[in-house]
Amino acid sequence: TWPIPQDNTLLIVDDDPAFLARLARAMETRGFEVETAPTVQDGLSSLRRRPPAFAVVDMRLDDGSGIDVIAALKDVRPEARAVVLTGYGAIATAVESLKRGATDYLTKPVDADQVAAALDQENFQI
Numbered sequence: 854t855w856p857i858p859q860d861n862t863l864l865i866v867d868d869d870p871a872f873l874a875r876l877a878r879a880m881e882t883r884g885f886e887v888e889t890a891p892t893v894q895d896g897l898s899s900l901r902r903r904p905p906a907f908a909v910v911d912m913r914l915d916d917g918s919g920i921d922v923i924a925a926l927k928d929v930r931p932e933a934r935a936v937v938l939t940g941y942g943a944i945a946t947a948v949e950s951l952k953r954g955a956t957d958y959l960t961k962p963v964d965a966d967q968v969a970a971a972l973d974q975e976n977f978q979i
Contacts, residue, residue, distance in 0.1 A: 861907075862888070864910075870891065879964075893918070919937060920949060938960075
């Protein structure tokens with residue numbers, strides 16, 4: 854595993870409560886300080902309060918696109934590393950994620966090891 858940076862704040866936005874809780878616990882055990890949000894609006898509120906160093910955001914949420922959360926994060930914290938999760942893998946959405954500031958794109962199902970590795974990646978990969 855890679856050394857977690859000094860600022861280990863992580864925002865996870867996903868509308869699947871069981872997955873959200875499981876991933877949050879797993880990332881905490883890896884040294885992250887985790888905040889969770891079930892919606893785009895909650896994610897935006899959270900990042901306005903405290904812009905995290907890292908974000909893991911589901912693409913399709915009940916109230917909109919997770920890419921909007923990533924774009925807002927990059928506006929307030931350009932160096933933040935953000936990973937998009939989706940159950941609907943497609944090149945077009947991967948490219949859109951990259952253009953809006955994501956550093957990686959993972960297709961569900963994913964586990965915490967894959968997420969941690971994606972947060973550590975130097976380059977976006979499809």
